[in-house]
Amino acid sequence: MTTQRRMEKEMDRTERKPGVKAEDVQGVSRRSFLKCAALGTAGAAVVGLAGCAPPGTADEDDDSGGAADSAANGSFMGNVPNWLGSKPEITDISREEECEILVLGTGNSGFACALKAQEDGADVLVVEPQTRENYDNFACDMASYNSKTFLDAGAPLYDTTLVFNEYMRKSFSKASPSLLRQFVTRSGEAIDWVVEHVPQETRDQYMFTCNCPDGPRYFSGESCGSYNFIGMIQWRNSDVKVNADVWPQVVLNHIDAFEAAGGRHIWGAKGAVLVQNDAGDVTGCICEDADGTYFQVNASKAVVLACGDYGANPDMLLDLTDQLRNLAWSVGNNRTDVTTVGGMGRDGSGIKMGLWAGGTMEPGPRAPMSTGVAGGRPGFPFGGCWPVFGPDGKRFYNEAITKFGNQGVYNNMATGILCSTIVDATWREGLEYQDYGHSSMDLSNKTFINKVEADMAAYQTGPEGFPVQNFMVYGEAYGTVYAADTLEELGQILGYEGAALQGLLDEVEHYNAMCDKKHDDDWGYDPQLMFPIRQAPFFGTGSMSEQGVAFGGLVQLAGLNTNDDQQVLRADKSSIKGLYATGNCCGNRYAVQYHTPTSGNSCGMAITLGYVLGENLAKA
Numbered sequence: 001m002t003t004q005r006r007m008e009k010e011m012d013r014t015e016r017k018p019g020v021k022a023e024d025v026q027g028v029s030r031r032s033f034l035k036c037a038a039l040g041t042a043g044a045a046v047v048g049l050a051g052c053a054p055p056g057t058a059d060e061d062d063d064s065g066g067a068a069d070s071a072a073n074g075s076f077m078g079n080v081p082n083w084l085g086s087k088p089e090i091t092d093i094s095r096e097e098e099c100e101i102l103v104l105g106t107g108n109s110g111f112a113c114a115l116k117a118q119e120d121g122a123d124v125l126v127v128e129p130q131t132r133e134n135y136d137n138f139a140c141d142m143a144s145y146n147s148k149t150f151l152d153a154g155a156p157l158y159d160t161t162l163v164f165n166e167y168m169r170k171s172f173s174k175a176s177p178s179l180l181r182q183f184v185t186r187s188g189e190a191i192d193w194v195v196e197h198v199p200q201e202t203r204d205q206y207m208f209t210c211n212c213p214d215g216p217r218y219f220s221g222e223s224c225g226s227y228n229f230i231g232m233i234q235w236r237n238s239d240v241k242v243n244a245d246v247w248p249q250v251v252l253n254h255i256d257a258f259e260a261a262g263g264r265h266i267w268g269a270k271g272a273v274l275v276q277n278d279a280g281d282v283t284g285c286i287c288e289d290a291d292g293t294y295f296q297v298n299a300s301k302a303v304v305l306a307c308g309d310y311g312a313n314p315d316m317l318l319d320l321t322d323q324l325r326n327l328a329w330s331v332g333n334n335r336t337d338v339t340t341v342g343g344m345g346r347d348g349s350g351i352k353m354g355l356w357a358g359g360t361m362e363p364g365p366r367a368p369m370s371t372g373v374a375g376g377r378p379g380f381p382f383g384g385c386w387p388v389f390g391p392d393g394k395r396f397y398n399e400a401i402t403k404f405g406n407q408g409v410y411n412n413m414a415t416g417i418l419c420s421t422i423v424d425a426t427w428r429e430g431l432e433y434q435d436y437g438h439s440s441m442d443l444s445n446k447t448f449i450n451k452v453e454a455d456m457a458a459y460q461t462g463p464e465g466f467p468v469q470n471f472m473v474y475g476e477a478y479g480t481v482y483a484a485d486t487l488e489e490l491g492q493i494l495g496y497e498g499a500a501l502q503g504l505l506d507e508v509e510h511y512n513a514m515c516d517k518k519h520d521d522d523w524g525y526d527p528q529l530m531f532p533i534r535q536a537p538f539f540g541t542g543s544m545s546e547q548g549v550a551f552g553g554l555v556q557l558a559g560l561n562t563n564d565d566q567q568v569l570r571a572d573k574s575s576i577k578g579l580y581a582t583g584n585c586c587g588n589r590y591a592v593q594y595h596t597p598t599s600g601n602s603c604g605m606a607i608t609l610g611y612v613l614g615e616n617l618a619k620a
Contacts, residue, residue: 083315087356099125102299109583109610110306116614118263129270141600147188154213174591178564190611214444228435232600282578309556309584311345314338322364328550343552359568362587368553369594378543381468381479383441393504400526413545420542425535559587
């Protein structure tokens with residue numbers, strides 16, 4: 001069963017009560033999106049308003065939760081949005097389970113929290129909506145700093161204060177300093193712990209310490225005033241003929257270790273509502289089996305919300321992700337219509353349970369990962385940061401800033417606007433100056449770089465183009481690159497004609513002159529990336545901008561307000577005893593969008609914060 005189908009079934013099963021209707025889910029798989037992103041056809045995003053005040057003020061007669069009713073009664077602007085409604089009252093309990101720590105969800109934060117706590121002596125029970133046979137996990141990249149795994153591979157030892165300050169700058173100081181500090185200082189330890197649980201033969205086949213030992217030889221570590229750090233492990237199938245994400249299978253090693261240590265799993269079930277005593281402390285959770293029966297888990301120490309984000313819940317996207325709602329509005333969409341929202345991820349049930357228990361949502365702007373409406377920047381299958389030319393042939397921004405994520409300059413382009421990127425025969429040398437981000441080829445992955453080099457060496461000139469291995473996609477997948485012996489011929493192939501074609505030729509000549517003096521007088525492009533476009537053959541790709549459909553991103557990175565210990569907070573900022581939120585249920589980690597100094601930090605942070613939380617709860 002595919003990831004998308006499982007998400008659709010999950011939404012259908014879990015939202016029989018008031019909430020989003022399964023037919024409204026506009027899901028898209030992470031792998032499908034990455035294929036598009038790597039080819040320069042980035043998606044788009046929408047919607048979200050705010051404010052989840054204490055439940056009980058909603059119109060309890062309206063239990064539809066659908067888009068039309070939301071738009072009609074204006075509940076998105078109300079104190080309690082339709083998607084939240086009132087706390088369910090469930091009395092038909094079939095059985096009870098006992099544990100010290102209940103972890104709801106076994107994604108990246110959940111498995112780390114559960115395994116660490118169990119290894120440190122706690123009695124842990126995990127409730128997971130997926131079955132073990134169909135277990136999936138939206139991940140494969142994870143960041144860390146100063147791990148033994150990377151240091152042994154030749155990575156530099158970083159000053160963690162420098163890394164921490166870069167994260168705070170990129171979050172505009174919106175993020176929690178304590179949570180970010182925990183991630184930066186303990187991620188190396190956490191990732192080494194993860195690696196230790198994986199058999200050596202699995203590591204040898206599937207684990208890549210990206211850009212280490214071989215990476216861009218000449219990248220300075222800083223680009224346009226922004227630091228970039230080595231530290232992303234990627235779990236990929238190195239056989240390019242097999243299109244498979246191996247990370248879920250890797251996680252099963254940790255699940256096996258958890259169960260071998262005495263931990264317990266209940267598969268195919270999910271949390272429905274938290275159990276609280278008269279003081280408001282959380283003492284357990286009522287959960288729902290796949291057959292619709294309910295059971296109660298009593299947790300003497302803690303309940304951990306590790307249920308993931310709300311990306312597969314269009315109503316929550318519409319109400320919570322501020323910039324996406326207004327991005328859709330800016331292109332003429334109805335910002336109360338969830339059918340205009342595309343997204344992926346989890347259904348937001350963990351966040352909803354936390355809000356029903358008295359928790360609060362982090363304030364906006366709330367960050368999604370990779371959003372937009374205009375189709376995104378053009379790019380080569382082999383990645384990299386290269387000059388981009390607009391419909392008149394002119395460059396129009398600094399291409400070296402924010403290469404992964406939404407770039408607002410594209411959101412204001414009308415549908416059908418041509419953009420292109422062009423390099424010459426020295427493209428391979430240019431990769432040696434790129435940064436360590438998602439948009440750059442990992443030069444340490446010899447399987448992929450050798451395949452790309454072979455494809456580029458077999459280039460064919462002409463309007464048909466030729467296939468090149470896509471370095472971002474699992475397995476064998478190709479993007480089209482166009483080649484020509486002259487810039488004029490390439491421009492015509494890409495779609496330029498008349499004044500626009502002449503504008504392109506003039507702009508390349510102007511750009512080459514700036515490359516010669518290593519200074520971009522126009523837009524401030526990073527000097528280390530400036531290579532003249534003079535030597536045939538010339539290569540290019542193009543894309544046409546699109547408007548209208550807004551994409552909510554790969555995952556939503558906003559969650560519940562917590563204290564430094566990831567304990568959920570009420571509106572008066574007092575903590576709810578017994579209730580914790582980690583991973584994408586935990587808020588205040590990002591701002592505006594996923595803009596970071598190391599790729600893979602969403603998964604790396606989830607693992608690290610889950611690991612730290614499990615350790616702390618076991619000690620409590």
